[in-house]
Amino acid sequence: MRKLIMRMSFTVDGFVGGPNGENDWVFKSSDETSRAAAAEGFREAGLIIMGRKTFEGLSSYWPTASGPFAAPMNEIPKAVFSKSGYKGLSPVPNAEPSPAQASWAAARIFNGDLAKGINELKSEPGKPIYAIGGAGFMRSLVVTGLIDEYRLTTHPVLLGKGQPVFDGLEQPRDLKLVDVKSFPGGIVTRIYHPA
Template structure:
């Protein structure tokens, strides 16, 4: 069975963006090692999943980008989960055919490599609350935002995690790879 991997950039104090959604702080601590790691991670998936907001931003940007992330982002199939998006025009993308839990159960049973989830906060939190994340790849950046949009929000039960791996990159980003320590589904 394929696993769902959630890849997120996180500030030291647990935020994934500024209150207004800004991400400029993420790029201050990128280095060539981190870039290569992420490119390799992107190629390890054969499906990328995301919510509508992330889809809107990514589809606009990656269509014309020539940077190292562009090839895997454009070539690997994508499934966007949205109740409002009417069509998915980004190359190799489609709208999920059913609800998130049902569609991911179907995708996980298909042969292939991992399913890589790209956040936005709302989409990531939905995956976590439904217990659909099999592995967390958290890139902890050396910055404290003080406020913003948290990765872990409204988790009404503890989410025990098992540390699988860590890696420190030259610019100070620390990768933490975790898997859920139990198979409980965390719901409201």
């Protein structure tokens, strides 16, 4: 059974986005070392999963992007989860997709029960599954109790208000700290496993 890893950036006061999802603060404190470490981490993934909103935004950005994240984001297979009966990307008429565009268009789509879809993916052979995305998808993922590792990156900023992820848990979840890495720009990544 392969491992499900949640990767998420947070503010010091626990938000993953501003009130309207703003995340420009993520880039203000990143530095070459933290970006390289994050990109290298993605290379261990065998699958990247996300919610529909994140998928639609990233699928229009990454195929033409450059930088350390472009190759892993475009090459690693993807799966998208939706509650609304999402059909996937529409092909561009009379156009041959680039390999990067084809990778996004080939994403597996899971509509309906999130836990059932996650269990299906975890039961397949392969390298770890990386979960990325917005507050709503991550909140739903946490509630399933199927996350094997939390890679939580704290950025040195306070927003005062915004979008949390860990609100709404019906009961506390104990975690065990297994690693901590700090970077020159003030970013700290903590890795936790369920206790």
